[in-house]
Amino acid sequence: MEIQFLGAAREVTGSCYLFQVGKHRFLVDCGLIQGTFEHEKKNWAAFPFDARKLDAVVLTHAHLDHSGRLPMLVKEGFRGFIYTHRATAALCRVMLQDAAYLNAEETERFNRYRARNGQDLIEPLYDQDDVYTTERHFQPLDYGESTEIVPGATLTLHDAGHILGSAIVELELSEDGVTRRVVLSGDLGHAGAPILNDPTALTEADLVVMESTYGDRCHRSWEATWAELGDIIRSAHAGKGNILVPAFAVGRAQELLYALARHYDEWEVRDWHVFLDSPMAIETTELYRRFHGLYDRAARAAMKSNNGDPFSMRNLRLTKTAEESMHINDIRAGAIVIAGSGMCTGGRIVHHLKRNLAHEHCHVIIAGFQARGTLGRTLVDGAKTVHLFGEDIPVRAQIHTVGGLSAHADQAGLAAWYGNFKKRPPLALVHGEPEAMDALATHLREKFQATVRCPEPGQRLSLAGLDSA
Ligand SMILES: [Zn+2]
Numbered sequence: 001m002e003i004q005f006l007g008a009a010r011e012v013t014g015s016c017y018l019f020q021v022g023k024h025r026f027l028v029d030c031g032l033i034q035g036t037f038e039h040e041k042k043n044w045a046a047f048p049f050d051a052r053k054l055d056a057v058v059l060t061h062a063h064l065d066h067s068g069r070l071p072m073l074v075k076e077g078f079r080g081f082i083y084t085h086r087a088t089a090a091l092c093r094v095m096l097q098d099a100a101y102l103n104a105e106e107t108e109r110f111n112r113y114r115a116r117n118g119q120d121l122i123e124p125l126y127d128q129d130d131v132y133t134t135e136r137h138f139q140p141l142d143y144g145e146s147t148e149i150v151p152g153a154t155l156t157l158h159d160a161g162h163i164l165g166s167a168i169v170e171l172e173l174s175e176d177g178v179t180r181r182v183v184l185s186g187d188l189g190h191a192g193a194p195i196l197n198d199p200t201a202l203t204e205a206d207l208v209v210m211e212s213t214y215g216d217r218c219h220r221s222w223e224a225t226w227a228e229l230g231d232i233i234r235s236a237h238a239g240k241g242n243i244l245v246p247a248f249a250v251g252r253a254q255e256l257l258y259a260l261a262r263h264y265d266e267w268e269v270r271d272w273h274v275f276l277d278s279p280m281a282i283e284t285t286e287l288y289r290r291f292h293g294l295y296d297r298a299a300r301a302a303m304k305s306n307n308g309d310p311f312s313m314r315n316l317r318l319t320k321t322a323e324e325s326m327h328i329n330d331i332r333a334g335a336i337v338i339a340g341s342g343m344c345t346g347g348r349i350v351h352h353l354k355r356n357l358a359h360e361h362c363h364v365i366i367a368g369f370q371a372r373g374t375l376g377r378t379l380v381d382g383a384k385t386v387h388l389f390g391e392d393i394p395v396r397a398q399i400h401t402v403g404g405l406s407a408h409a410d411q412a413g414l415a416a417w418y419g420n421f422k423k424r425p426p427l428a429l430v431h432g433e434p435e436a437m438d439a440l441a442t443h444l445r446e447k448f449q450a451t452v453r454c455p456e457p458g459q460r461l462s463l464a465g466l467d468s469a
Contacts, residue, residue, distance in 0.1 A: 001175040001463040003182065003209070005455040006048060007031060008431040012213060012371060013065040014042070015431060017184070018049060021173045024150035025049070026056040026080075028169055028184055032068030032099070034345075036373035041110070043069065043125055048458070052077035056149045057137075059084035060186030061166035062091035062250060068099050071126035071134045078137070083149055085157055086140035087165030087291045091250060094283045096131045098249075100124070102346065143167070143200075158200035161189025162407050163251035164288055168200055173463060180463045184209040187431070188409040188417055192222045194255050194262075195288070195299045195310070199409065201420040206466055208418060208425050212432030213369060213408045215440025225404030229259065230267045232363060232400050238271040238334040241361030241397075246349045246376055248342035249281035251407050252368050254288045256338055257311040262302060264313060269336075274316045277325050277339040277348050282318045285311055329355050342368045344375035354388045362397035367405040372433070411440060415447055426451040426466060 007016030007029070014033035019026050033042045051073045059082055060066055070082060070092075084092070107124040114121055141147060146156045152174045157167035169184040183205040191198040220228070236243050247253040253276060260269050276282055289311070292303060302310040319325050325348050328337055340347040353375070356362040370376035378386055379399050385392050409417060418427065427450055429437045434454075441452040455461065 001173055001178065001180060002460050003207075003463060004460045005428070005430065005457065007033070007457070008065070009455050009457040009459065010434050010437065012431055012433060015060070015066045016069070017209065019153070019171070019173070021150065021152040022175050024055045024152065025053060026058065026150055026153065027054060028058045029060055029066045030057060030069045030073055031066040032064045034065050035371045039373070040106070044122060047073070047076065052079070054078050054080060056080040057082045058149065058155055058169055059088060059092070060169055060184065061160065061163055062088045062095050063163065063187065064095060064099050066187070067092055067095065069125070071096060071100070071130040074134045074137060075126055075130045080137070081139040081149070082134070082137045083139045083141055083147065083155055085165040085167050086142065087287065087294060088167070089138040089140045090287050090291075091165060091284065092138065093135055094280055094287070095250065096134060097128060098280050100126055100128050100131050158202065159197050159294070160186045161191070161193065161196045161199045162187040164196065164291055164294060168202065170202065175464065178464050180206045180466065182207045182209065182463065185211050185417065187211055187213070187407070188414065190219065190406050190409050191413055191416075193407065194258050195295055197294070197296045199417055201417065203420055203422050205421055205425045207428065207461075207463065208421060209428045209430055210414060210418060211408070212414065212429045212437040212440045214406060214410045215414060215429070215432050215436040215443075217403070217410055217436070218412055219406055219410040220404035222404065225402060226259065226263065228404070229365070229402055230263055232365060232402075233267045233269065233272075233336070236363045237361070241333050241359050241363065242331065242352075242356050243272070243336045243363045243365060244349065244352050244356055245336065245338045245365045245367060246342055246344045247281065247338050247340065248368055249278050249340045250284045252342060252405070253278065253281035253338050253340075254285055254311065255405065256367065257285065257313075257316070258299070258302070260336070261306060261311060261313050269313065270315065271334075272315065272336045273331070273334055274313060274336045275319055275328050275338065276316065277319045277328055277337050277352075279320050281338065281340060282320055325351070328352070333361070343370050343377070344379070350375070350388060354391070354393055357386065357393050357395050357397045360396040360398070364397050364399045365402055366399060367402045369406065369408065411443060414440060415443060418444060418450070419448065424448050424450050426453070428453045428455055428461065430455070
């Protein structure tokens with residue numbers, strides 16, 4: 001009985017953990033590696049296991065750094081079920097199709113580079129057909145429902161409060177009369193975040209595998225975050241410039257819409273034209289509406305008081321087509337544009353940035369995690385010039401980092417969630433840059449006297465032998 005840390009080990013993306021119980025093997029997550037060009041090339045590497053011999057997959061949530069390599073698994077012969085929350089299965093339909101499309105574009109970019117260097121050309125990771133095939137493998141579950149996924153492994157999903165359908169994975173594993181309970185946090189939500197519930201507190205585990213994205217940071221309080229966002233919007237005069245908000249289509253975009261609708265008068269949102277400029281964010285918002293049973297109490301109340309839809313506003317426009325998006329590009333002032341991608345690595349936001357960054361009255365609100373090597377990170381780090389579509393664009397716009405809006409728990413949140421476990425089970429930290437992970441490890445050792453590991457990529461950990469470790 002063991003776990004092998006195949007991805008998001010000492011880094012943030014590419015989540016992938018291989019479990020072996022008796023003769024059976026299953027994965028938790030099968031995510032894309034995201035970041036720099038060099039980094040993303042690793043997605044083309046073969047899996048270090050035979051996909052045909054995997055019995056099942058458990059998916060924590062729909063973000064591509066957790067789900068984005070699933071179609072490759074299926075393409076390579078995986079025939080089992082992909083167990084996940086039903087909202088995640090619905091979201092994955094949207095996200096994986098988009099991923100296939102983006103990957104086709106990216107492959108072309110790689111191939112231009114490879115052709116220049118005399119290297120063989122590569123194929124896209126997968127196409128739309130592979131995504132359709134993958135969808136047939138989903139086995140949707142509800143929170144709290146226990147299912148035997150392979151002989152000797154029972155799965156229960158719990159609300160992680162990170163994005164719609166996100167789950168903490170609880171596994172009860174048995175082999176040769178030994179039983180181990182392993183809990184994987186998945187991406188753990190930020191308590192108090194809008195729309196969704198706070199992460200579920202669990203109390204029993206023999207091993208906790210926990211994310212550490214913000215392991216070295218504390219977010220601002222929610223009150224301070226809303227006040228900050230309101231101040232930026234009120235002080236940006238609608239007549240002078242635009243407000244650009246790069247946003248992940250899933251989660252962040254809905255939180256922003258929800259916040260704008262809730263603070264409509266207070267933030268003077270009525271003076272602006274609000275655009276949700278992302279087909280994927282528009283589809284996702286539809287799914288957030290459909291799965292309203294997963295809302296927290298405040299969102300249920302907002303739904304009632306806002307005509308059954310907590311996201312709607314009089315001056316909100318949903319721009320699906322590229323043509324509509326280009327029209328926004330012509331607006332010099334008075335637009336709040338929420339567009340993908342969240343780290344400005346592609347998508348419509350890059351066009352809006354190109355048009356607006358040189359204007360001193362433009363405001364860019366960075367409201368999510370920005371990985372190293374991304375345009376978003378470059379802006380946060382204070383670059384004076386950025387290179388976009390072959391042009392050097394001076395950055396005169398005001399860049400605001402609103403860290404408190406994160407969809408991830410901060411150091412205090414992670415420690416508090418771990419603190420719910422009785423008997424302080426050993427921890428393995430994953431899904432974080434080394435500095436964040438190491439800071440969290442130190443904090444948890446000091447606070448709880450916990451045994452904390454930070455596994456290296458490929459490292460195995462015997463579950464039966466945990467006590468003696
Ligand atoms: Zn996530």
